[in-house]
Structure formats: C-alpha cells, structure tokens
Amino acid sequence: MRLLSPGSGPRVDLGVVLLEADARLGGRTFTVSGEGENTKKLSFDIGGQWIGKKQTRIYELVKQLDIKTIPQFHQGKKVFQSNTSVSTYSGTIPKINIFKILDFELNLRYYMDSLAAKINSLRGWSSKKSGLDSKSVESILYDKTYSDCGGLLDVFVRAVWGTEPKHLGLLFSLFYIHSAGGVYPLAETEGGAQEAKLEGGTQQISQKCAEKFISKGGNIKLNQLVVKITKEKDGTYLLMCRDPTNSDAPFTLYRSKYVILAIPPTQYKSIQFEPCLPLEKQLLAEKAFMGSYLKMILLFKKPFWREKGYSGEITCALDESSFPEFPITMGFDSSQENAKSWGLVVFLAGTSGLYWTQKSTPERHAAVLKHLRHLFKDCEVDEPIEIIEKNWNVHPFTKGCPVNCIPTGAMKLFECAAAPVGNIHFASTETAKEWHGYMSGAVEAGERTAFEVLHKIDSKFPLPVQHQPTQNHSLVSLQNILILIILAIALLAWWFLN
Amino acid sequence: MRLLSPGSGPRVDLGVVLLEADARLGGRTFTVSGEGENTKKLSFDIGGQWIGKKQTRIYELVKQLDIKTIPQFHQGKKVFQSNTSVSTYSGTIPKINIFKILDFELNLRYYMDSLAAKINSLRGWSSKKSGLDSKSVESILYDKTYSDCGGLLDVFVRAVWGTEPKHLGLLFSLFYIHSAGGVYPLAETEGGAQEAKLEGGTQQISQKCAEKFISKGGNIKLNQLVVKITKEKDGTYLLMCRDPTNSDAPFTLYRSKYVILAIPPTQYKSIQFEPCLPLEKQLLAEKAFMGSYLKMILLFKKPFWREKGYSGEITCALDESSFPEFPITMGFDSSQENAKSWGLVVFLAGTSGLYWTQKSTPERHAAVLKHLRHLFKDCEVDEPIEIIEKNWNVHPFTKGCPVNCIPTGAMKLFECAAAPVGNIHFASTETAKEWHGYMSGAVEAGERTAFEVLHKIDSKFPLPVQHQPTQNHSLVSLQNILILIILAIALLAWWFLN
Numbered sequence: 001m002r003l004l005s006p007g008s009g010p011r012v013d014l015g016v017v018l019l020e021a022d023a024r025l026g027g028r029t030f031t032v033s034g035e036g037e038n039t040k041k042l043s044f045d046i047g048g049q050w051i052g053k054k055q056t057r058i059y060e061l062v063k064q065l066d067i068k069t070i071p072q073f074h075q076g077k078k079v080f081q082s083n084t085s086v087s088t089y090s091g092t093i094p095k096i097n098i099f100k101i102l103d104f105e106l107n108l109r110y111y112m113d114s115l116a117a118k119i120n121s122l123r124g125w126s127s128k129k130s131g132l133d134s135k136s137v138e139s140i141l142y143d144k145t146y147s148d149c150g151g152l153l154d155v156f157v158r159a160v161w162g163t164e165p166k167h168l169g170l171l172f173s174l175f176y177i178h179s180a181g182g183v184y185p186l187a188e189t190e191g192g193a194q195e196a197k198l199e200g201g202t203q204q205i206s207q208k209c210a211e212k213f214i215s216k217g218g219n220i221k222l223n224q225l226v227v228k229i230t231k232e233k234d235g236t237y238l239l240m241c242r243d244p245t246n247s248d249a250p251f252t253l254y255r256s257k258y259v260i261l262a263i264p265p266t267q268y269k270s271i272q273f274e275p276c277l278p279l280e281k282q283l284l285a286e287k288a289f290m291g292s293y294l295k296m297i298l299l300f301k302k303p304f305w306r307e308k309g310y311s312g313e314i315t316c317a318l319d320e321s322s323f324p325e326f327p328i329t330m331g332f333d334s335s336q337e338n339a340k341s342w343g344l345v346v347f348l349a350g351t352s353g354l355y356w357t358q359k360s361t362p363e364r365h366a367a368v369l370k371h372l373r374h375l376f377k378d379c380e381v382d383e384p385i386e387i388i389e390k391n392w393n394v395h396p397f398t399k400g401c402p403v404n405c406i407p408t409g410a411m412k413l414f415e416c417a418a419a420p421v422g423n424i425h426f427a428s429t430e431t432a433k434e435w436h437g438y439m440s441g442a443v444e445a446g447e448r449t450a451f452e453v454l455h456k457i458d459s460k461f462p463l464p465v466q467h468q469p470t471q472n473h474s475l476v477s478l479q480n481i482l483i484l485i486i487l488a489i490a491l492l493a494w495w496f497l498n
Numbered sequence: 499m500r501l502l503s504p505g506s507g508p509r510v511d512l513g514v515v516l517l518e519a520d521a522r523l524g525g526r527t528f529t530v531s532g533e534g535e536n537t538k539k540l541s542f543d544i545g546g547q548w549i550g551k552k553q554t555r556i557y558e559l560v561k562q563l564d565i566k567t568i569p570q571f572h573q574g575k576k577v578f579q580s581n582t583s584v585s586t587y588s589g590t591i592p593k594i595n596i597f598k599i600l601d602f603e604l605n606l607r608y609y610m611d612s613l614a615a616k617i618n619s620l621r622g623w624s625s626k627k628s629g630l631d632s633k634s635v636e637s638i639l640y641d642k643t644y645s646d647c648g649g650l651l652d653v654f655v656r657a658v659w660g661t662e663p664k665h666l667g668l669l670f671s672l673f674y675i676h677s678a679g680g681v682y683p684l685a686e687t688e689g690g691a692q693e694a695k696l697e698g699g700t701q702q703i704s705q706k707c708a709e710k711f712i713s714k715g716g717n718i719k720l721n722q723l724v725v726k727i728t729k730e731k732d733g734t735y736l737l738m739c740r741d742p743t744n745s746d747a748p749f750t751l752y753r754s755k756y757v758i759l760a761i762p763p764t765q766y767k768s769i770q771f772e773p774c775l776p777l778e779k780q781l782l783a784e785k786a787f788m789g790s791y792l793k794m795i796l797l798f799k800k801p802f803w804r805e806k807g808y809s810g811e812i813t814c815a816l817d818e819s820s821f822p823e824f825p826i827t828m829g830f831d832s833s834q835e836n837a838k839s840w841g842l843v844v845f846l847a848g849t850s851g852l853y854w855t856q857k858s859t860p861e862r863h864a865a866v867l868k869h870l871r872h873l874f875k876d877c878e879v880d881e882p883i884e885i886i887e888k889n890w891n892v893h894p895f896t897k898g899c900p901v902n903c904i905p906t907g908a909m910k911l912f913e914c915a916a917a918p919v920g921n922i923h924f925a926s927t928e929t930a931k932e933w934h935g936y937m938s939g940a941v942e943a944g945e946r947t948a949f950e951v952l953h954k955i956d957s958k959f960p961l962p963v964q965h966q967p968t969q970n971h972s973l974v975s976l977q978n979i980l981i982l983i984i985l986a987i988a989l990l991a992w993w994f995l996n
Contacts, residue, residue: 131636131637131639133664134633134636134637134664135634135637136634138626138629138907139637142632150626164907165907166632166906166907167905167906167907167908276856279852279853287665354780358774407665408633408637408665408905408906409634409662409664410665
C-alpha cells in the first residue's frame with residue numbers, strides 16, 4: 001500500500017497497512033483500567049470478555065500469544081428472575097414451572113438444536129423451500145410451544161444477540177447456533193462461550209498481534225476512518241480516510257492493490273464505494289442490524305453474593321415492557337481474587353439496552369442497583385465503590401454490539417457476506433462459519449481473508465480450507481440426554497403424584 | 499411561526515408556515531411534462547397516479563378542487579407472466595394451473611382477507627398473543643399452501659408495497675389490507691385503487707390546496723430541509739433548516755408553538771431532535787423501510803397493444819432471480835386519447851427496482867423494451883418516441899416509494915406512529931387508518947393532525963373522530979363469492995373429467 005499526498009508531496013510505499021478508525025486497536029474488545037485508588041492497576045473488559053475451550057481458533061491464538069486464561073467463577077446458586085418471581089438454582093435448569101421447562105426444552109431448545117445440527121451449509125436452507133427464513137425466532141413460540149415459556153427464549157436471544165426474538169430471523173439463529181455447536185455452548189459458562197477470561201483482558205490479543213505485525217514490517221495507522229474506496233482504472237484501490245478526532249485535518253489518501261475490510265456489514269453504509277458494491281452486499285448492509293448491549297461492571301467492597309452462596313450469575317427472563325423497572329438482562333461475577341477486587345458485570349441487552357441508552361448515567365446506575373437489590377434480597381447490597389460502563393449502542397464505529405443480526409428474508413444476502421468484490425475482501429466475525437459472532441469467528445475471518453489475498457498474490461499459497469466445526473454438536477451430548485431424562489422423570493413423577 | 503435571523507436581524511411572524519424540503523410541493527405525487535415536440539404540453543404522473551371511488555377522502559377532495567377524473571383504460575386482454583410462460587386473460591383470474599389459483603384464492607387470499615377483516619384496531623393484535631407479527635408474509639406460503647402459488651403472492655406484495663414477501667411483516671400486511679377493505683380493492687383497477695387518473699395529474703392536488711392555503715394567509719417556503727428540531731425552555735420549537743440546493747446558504751431558523759411532521763417514519767432519522775424522540779418512534783424509524791419503485795412511462799407512435807385487443811395491463815409473477823432478464827413487475831395503459839398520446843406505464847418494484855437502480859439508463863430502457871417485446875409477442879413493439887422515468891429509490895427526501903413497510907416484530911412500535919410527542923404531531927400516509935399508504939390516507943393524516951393542533955389551540959375544536967372504514971370489506975362481496983363458486987366448479991369439473 002502507498003500513502004499518497006493529495007498535492008505534489010511524497011508518496012511512501014508502506015507495504016501492508018492496517019487502517020483503524022478508532023484511536024486504539026481491538027474493535028469490539030476493549031480493556032480499560034479502573035479509576036479508583038485500588039482499581040487503577042487492574043484491567044477490566046468492557047467489550048468482548050470470554051472465550052471457551054470449544055472456540056479452538058481463539059484458544060490456540062491466546063496460547064500462542066502466551067496469555068493466561070482464568071476460569072469464570074460460577075460456583076454456587078444462580079439467580080433467575082421470571083416476570084412473577086425471583087428464584088435460585090444450581091446446574092442448568094432454573095426452578096420454574098416444570099411444564100414451562102419441558103415445553104422449552106423439548107419444543108424449543110431441542111427443535112432449534114436438531115434443526116441447527118443439520119445446517120452444514122446455508123445453501124438450500126436459505127432458498128424459499130425451507131421456509132425457515134420467512135419466520136422470526138419468536139414465531140416458534142406459536143408454532144411449537146403450548147405453555148408460556150417465551151421468557152426463556154427472550155433472555156437467550158437478548159443475551160446472545162442483543163435483540164428481541166421477534167426481530168431476529170429464525171434461519172439466521174439456527175445458522176448461528178450451528179456455528180457454535182448448539183444452544184448450550186452459546187448459553188453456558190462451563191464448556192460454553194463464557195468459560196474463561198483472559199488475565200489482562202482481551203484487547204491485548206489485538207495488541208500482541210499488532211506487535212508481531214509491526215515486527216514483520218507492517219504499518220498501523222490509528223484514527224483513519226475510511227470514507228471512500230474508489231477502484232481506479234489500473235485496478236488498484238484509492239482509499240480516502242479522515243481523522244475522526246480532528247475535523248480540520250485534511251483527508252489522507254492510500255493506494256492499494258488489495259483491501260481487507262474487517263467491519264460489520266452494517267458499517268458498509270458509512271463508506272462510499274466507487275463503483276458501488278453489488279446489490280446483495282448493499283442490501284445485506286441495509287437489512288442487517290447491530291444488536292444492542294450496554295455493559296456495566298459494578299465494583300463492591302465485598303463479594304456480598306459469594307458470602308451468601310451465590311455464583312453471581314443472573315438471568316432475567318422478563319417481558320419487554322418491564323425494562324424501566326428491571327434493566328438487567330444477565331450478569332456474572334467479575335471479581336479479580338488476587339487483587340481482592342469484587343465485582344459483578346451486568347448486561348442491558350436488546351430493548352433494555354436501547355431504553356437505558358436514552359437515560360442519564362445516574363438514573364441508569366440507580367436502576368441497576370435497585371434491580372440488583374431485588375435479585376439478591378437476602379444480601380446487603382452496598383453502594384458500589386466504582387462503576388465502569390460502556391454503552392456500545394453509541395460507539396461510532398460499530399453502533400451496537402455484539403454482532404450483526406439478520407431479520408427474515410435476508411439469508412440469501414447473508415450467504416454472500418464473505419464473498420470478495422474484485423480485490424476487496426471481507427473479514428469481521430460476521431463472515432465466519434464457526435463461532436460466528438465471537439472472537440474465534442473473527443480469527444477465522446482474518447485467516448480466511450489473509451489466505452484469499454495471499455493466493456491471489458502467489459498461487460502457491462493455498463486457498464483457505466472450509467473448516468467443519470470440530471466440536472460435537474450438543475444435540476447428542478451426554479448433558480442433553482441427561483437433561484431430557486431428568487425432565488421426563490420429573491414430569492412422570494409429577495403426573496403420578498397428582 | 500416566526501422566522502428568526504441568527505444575528506440581530508428581523509424576526510418575522512409568519513402565522514402558519516409550510517416548510518418543504520423539495521423545490522416543489524407534492525411529495526410522492528409528481529406531475530411533469532413530456533420533452534418531445536408532441537408531448538411538451540401533456541402531463542405525466544411519475545409519482546402517485548390513481549385514485550379509486552372507495553378512497554372517499556381523496557375523492558371528495560378532488561371533487562372540491564374541481565379536478566376531473568379519467569377512468570383507467572382496462573378494456574381487453576391482460577398479460578400475465580409466470581416463471582414458465584406468458585398468457586392472457588380477462589377478468590380477475592389469470593389462466594394458470596387451476597390448482598395454483600385455487601390454492602392462492604382459498605388458502606392465501608381468503609386467509610388474508612378474513613384475518614384482515616377482523617383487525618379493527620391494532621391493539622391486541624400486535625401483542626405477542628396473536629403471533630401474526632412474528633412471521634413475514636412469505637411464511638404463509640409454508641403454513642397455508644400446497645402448490646407452487648408463491649408467484650402470485652410475490653407480485654401482489656411487490657406491486658402494493660414495493661418489497662418482497664419475505665421482508666414484509668404479516669400483521670402489517672393484514673392491517674394494510676384492512677385499511678383498504680380487502681386484497682382485491684388493493685390489486686384491482688375497476689372498483690380498486692387503480693380506478694381513475696386525474697386530468698392534469700395528481701400533483702395539482704397539493705398545488706390547488708396550496709393556493710387556498712396562501713389565500714387564507716398561509717406561507718410556503720420551498721427548499722427548506724428541516725435538519726434539527728429543538729424544544730426550547732419556553733415550550734416552543736426551534737426548527738433549523740438548510741437549503742438542499744445551495745450548500746453555501748446559511749441555515750434558516752424558525753420558531754413555532756406546534757409542528758406537524760408530514761414525512762415517512764424512515765425520514766425521522768434525517769432530523770436531529772433535541773430532546774431525542776421517544777424510544778418507540780426512534781425504533782420505528784429504524785425498523786421501517788421504504789418500498790422500492792422505479793416508474794417508467796414509454797410513449798409509442800401507436801397503441802400497438804390496443805390494436806391487438808390488449809388492455810395494457812401487465813402482471814409478472816416472477817422469481818426474484820429473474821429481474822436481470824425480466825425487469826417489469828406490472829404495467830398499465832397510460833394513453834391520453836384526446837391528445838393522441840399512446841403510452842404504457844411500467845413499474846420495476848421490490849428487488850427489481852433496486853437491481854435496476856444500479857444500472858445505466860440506456861441499459862434499463864433496453865431491458866424494459868426487450869421485456870415488453872417478450873410480453874406482447876404478437877405485436878410490433880417499435881422503439882418508443884419518448885421515455886419518462888422516475889427512480890424514487892434515489893429521491894433524497896423519501897429514498898424509495900410508495901410507502902414505509904414494517905418487518906416482523908415492529909407492530910407495537912407502528913401502533914404509536916400517529917401519537918404526538920409534546921406539540922410535534924405526525925402526519926404522512928404512514929399514520930393513516932384508512933387507505934394507509936395511499937393519497938387518501940395522506941388526506942386523513944393531514945386532517946387528523948390539523949384537528950389535533952386546533953383542539954390544543956382552542957378546545958372548542960373537536961378532536962378528530964376515529965373513522966371506521968366506510969367501504970364494505972370485500973370478504974363477503976359478490977365478486978369474492980362468485981370467484982370461489984367458479985373455482986370450485988372448475989375444480990370439480992377437472993376432477994370428474996380426469
């Protein structure tokens with residue numbers, strides 16, 4: 001890549017350049033320090049936080065980069081809130097009406113898992129024939145269930161995608177579940193996507209990769225927001241960038257033979273392409289929407305939840321209208337034992353995230369604290385000593401989190417997400433086949449596009465092999481079968497005893 | 499309303515002011531002259547064109563304004579293209595496989611009509627309980643039909659909403675059908691929405707209303723794009739406008755006690771509100787999307803279709819992938835007999851509209867002409883003497899046509915479309931209850947908001963009464979029953995004879 005000066009100035013050949021719109025590397029991973037006296041030297045992840053052993057790509061990379069993993073604390077009672085009550089449970093199944101659980105497990109979760117297990121490739125599935133792309137995730141409540149078990153579906157969708165089941169396309173959710181190997185791997189801590197944290201936070205993955213990149217001669221330019229990509233007559237691309245921190249700064253121009261765009265499809269709209277992107281890419285950018293996440297880490301003097309036997313895991317299966325009173329969607333322990341830092345991390349996801357984006361910070365903090373006091377009734381929930389929060393909904397370069405969601409009717413477009421356009425290649429976790437939407441998917445996308453470009457430069461480099469998910473799909477897992485047996489026994493027992 | 503100068507200049511009290519972003523009045527109605535020697539004095543509607551007698555509000559207004567209506571020419575054979583063949587028919591039902599017709603009529607059209615007939619108010623229907631809002635219109639193909647009759651649904655949805663059935667929410671489509679009194683009133687020429695044209699075009703409705711408005715002391719300011727609306731401490735609104743035709747012109751400021759916004763919800767995003775709009779309005783603006791229409795009027799030396807007994811009505815029930823070859827969605831005769839001007843008007847709707855937006859004008863014109871030659875095989879289709887076209891998809895103040903569409907899960911938001919926010923009132927046909935999406939709906943919305951504001955100024959003005967659709971819902975119409983009887987007899991006959 002060449003750095004061009006608009007006038008008669010120098011033209012510098014830069015080799016491989018990474019242009020980053022933000023003032024820092026890391027994208028949707030973001031590690032900050034606390035501001036309090038005791039937390040200044042601690043790292044807190046206000047973006048992507050967890051990795052799981054089943055996410056082989058990111059796990060291997062983390063090992064290579066010599067970053068230590070810390071298991072997510074999950075010992076003790078979990079808190080579950082439904083519209084009517086707050087209860088506690090251990091294991092996987094919350095203590096609510098057995099019929100609702102059975103209905104959810106057999107008719108929704110098993111249905112989604114068994115369909116998802118079959119989706120090896122989207123081709124065919126996204127054609128009209130399957131019909132799955134014409135319905136939202138919410139529709140399966142009407143097609144498949146008998147009881148009022150929608151709250152469980154709601155909280156699953158909000159937690160994973162940051163949206164509501166009625167907005168999310170069913171086929172997209174099945175593809176997503178397939179890419180992770182099942183519903184439980186997405187939802188669970190142990191053995192799932194929330195298994196382990198990284199000592200020092202997740203942003204260092206990008207930072208350590210960047211160090212290697214620079215040591216090999218790579219260039220990194222921060223505060224370079226690409227606003228226009230023009231294909232020139234000679235086949236090269238002219239990239240026009242502006243500095244988002246300085247509106248007076250002149251545009252910077254780069255010329256390059258190959259471009260890898262590692263941004264979510266919703267962000268394609270922020271770049272002017274000449275010639276314009278093909279119709280399916282444009283429509284994908286229009287139809288996809290970013291989930292909504294507001295992440296809040298509350299630091300307390302003491303781990304009041306641990307003292308009463310709670311794990312700190314919170315699941316709130318609530319109606320969409322209850323968010324003004326109950327903002328939290330889910331929560332986890334985020335303590336750093338070595339540093340004697342005791343914290344809970346909570347997410348305001350989907351409509352709750354959007355609702356609370358509009359409110360002032362003090363209002364939001366007060367509402368979350370009030371909700372925590374409601375959830376941990378038998379604990380003394382003191383005022384937090386510090387609150388660290390990140391509202392991804394107003395982040396200028398993603399406008400949401402964690403991932404692009406696809407509504408009904410758009411999976412044909414989504415099939416083409418990873419397809420290059422000329423020498424423009426598309427990365428970002430939204431183009432991954434395995435652990436789509438996660439850091440592991442982002443690594444897959446990065447590797448794939450790198451090989452695509454290398455193969456174009458020199459055909460001795462092989463095209464990337466399409467990996468098949470290595471993890472066993474949880475459909476036939478021991479856990480799955482055990483849950484079904486336990487539920488069936490419970491139902492039979494209930495039936496005989498009544 | 500007051501016109502304010504930013505500095506120390508004059509402040510003019512303007513009474514009631516209409517601020518129009520465009521250089522002309524009329525919005526989605528647009529009447530132009532031809533450019534050819536013989537067409538310079540003729541009017542052509544390149545926007546909203548037809549009204550029907552069942553659309554009582556616009557019909558009354560047109561009468562009041564003394565505008566003459568001309569019946570839409572529809573005598574003769576209609577052309578119907580399916581994926582496999584081109585056929586002709588008279589009446590309502592195209593000559594295709596009787597099973598497909600029966601399947602469509604009994605399982606889709608009747609299903610939609612009978613559900614739509616029940617929807618008096620959205621309340622309740624848009625709640626989770628009905629489940630209709632969780633599915634796209636396409637989903638009923640899988641839930642209700644047995645044959646491959648989807649093409650008929652496709653062309654209906656493209657023609658009415660300018661989108662594909664997979665993107666459109668089912669409950670929204672039912673509400674829309676209800677607002678028009680049935681599927682046939684939407685789709686048909688005689689007795690339907692395409693019944694009559696206006697002598698001199700439809701834009702004169704706005705122009706003649708504007709004359710009356712000015713004669714009563716009203717002010718109209720063109721080229722005033724509202725970019726910001728700030729609610730001041732005294733409760734008035736400060737409107738900041740820029741001239742879209744002159745980027746150097748300073749902003750113009752207006753202050754007003756009441757604001758009526760007559761723009762589609764998708765356009766709310768183009769205005770910065772302070773304080774911001776309530777969450778449901780913001781989400782509605784995000785979730786709604788504008789249909790896609792490209793309108794083309796082809797003028798010929800002679801009415802080749804009429805000479806061979808065709809009405810000029812074209813319906814193409816085609817797969818989404820066939821648009822590169824077959825761009826036309828539907829077409830009508832647009833001749834002006836008195837002036838011996840012979841024309842066909844065709845629409846490229848939904849994906850076809852978007853696809854052809856990207857192509858050059860000559861390519862588009864050539865493709866449409868080739869398609870016409872395919873449809874009228876037995877005619878001599880000469881080169882047109884003039885082509886007048888309007889691509890609404892690139893129109894800066896609507897970014898599409900004819901109407902805002904609602905995807906799954908957004909009907910709760912849509913319920914609130916007409917609700918005022920402080921003294922900001924919301925008009926546009928997207929807030930109408932009767933003939934929603936049509937000019938008649940726009941009149942309803944205008945009247946409703948005017949009464950809302952008048953009532954606030956002086957409570958002796960009554961609040962607008964919620965009208966019930968006056969037309970009989972076509973569910974129990976003679977036409978409907980006759981069609982069902984004829985189809986049943988045809989099926990029985992076919993069954994006995996085979």
